[in-house]
Amino acid sequence: MKAVEISKPGGPEVLKLVERPMPEPKAGEVVIKVSAAGVNRPDVFQRAGSYPPPPGASDLPGLEVAGEIVGGDAAAGGFAVGDKVCALTAGGGYAEYCIAPAQHCLPIPKGLSEIEAAGLPETYFTVWSNVFERGRLSAGEALLVHGGASGIGTTAVQLATAMGNAVYATVGSDERARAVEELGALKGINYRSKDYVEEIKALTGGKGVNVVLDMVAGDYINRDIQCLADEGRIVIIALLGGPKGMVDFSQLMRRRLTVTGSTLRPRSVEFKGQIARALKQNVWPLLEAGKIKPIVHATFPLAQACDAHAMMEAGEQIGKIVLTL
Secondary structure, rough: OEEEOOOOOHHHHHHEEEEEOOOOOOOOOOEEEEEEEEEOHHHHHHHHOOOOOOOOOOOOOOOEEEEEEEEOOOHHHHOOOOOOOEOOOOHHHOOEEEEEHHHEEEEEOOOOOHOOOHHHHHHHHHHHHHHHHHHHOOOOEEEEOOOOHHHHHHHHHHHHHHHHOOOEEOOOOOOHHHHHHHOOEEEEEEHHHHHHHHHHHHHHHOOOOEEEEOOOOOOHHHHHHHHEEEEEEEEOOOOOOOOOOOHHHHHHHHHOEEEOOOOOOOOOOHHHHHHHHHHHHHHHHHHHOOOOOOEEEEEEEEHHHHHHHHHHHHHHOOOOEEOOO
16 A cells, blocks of 8 residues: 655655555454545654654554545444544554544544545544543633644634633634634634733633643743633643743642643543544534534645645644545
8 A cells, every 4th residue: 555654753855655565453443445634743743753653553644534444343433344434543544544443433424525524533532632521611611722723723713612612712823813713713812913811811801711722831831821710721732832831830729720731642542432432422413513614724645745744834724734545
């Protein structure tokens, strides 16, 4: 089969189209003939040499795919050979065929194309587990999303809005601010021209938000704390601003704040299977009703994965970048 591998750590140019043997499924896994694969920030980190795959995972990049089950233990996920699915993978998505645990497969929502469905698993698994489970965002609460125009950001904005929450998002341009507002954010805040702490305080009447979804970390953390209401929660899912920052712990103690975080890729098959079931019950009906949708900014053929990575590193997309086969 054709696949894109990381020939050595480096820039987008190290991604090479190669021939690889077909992957062999284990018990509980399926073989998917890939129609489309999502491109995600962890793929970029892995290509650069800073995010190795977990033990036992494919060394190929690619954490989400859409396509047809053509082999393996489909019944373990309630599917059959021939079913069209999207799936979360631990790696290997940049290929004509990919292995995924059957529990991590979901039916392609009615009304969505395979290209759109390929942009669902990584972002929706991440947002659901971090915003609604770890962050405990509940009815009537407010959410601040950093990186609001990214794949994760556009998902969080839409999903929290659909759940009835007030949502604010930081973005890097006025165009992106308008885009996230069209997706339901009450306010898109251009962090290049405005102080998001001051904006959030003004927008919430000084109260602050209940949850911050933070993919920056670094020196954002103390500013996030200033944005929080009492009992508020910060959930860190990436370290684009660096792994270290100064924290005013007196604020955490006095106002009963929580700073937490997680990474999805190394979690157990069972844990991610639980998220898949929660998504099917709570989120797939919203997708099929057209209340939320994956935002696909651009597509590239598999052989042009390097161009897809270059676009992601430029940071100008709104929504997802998807590879097609």
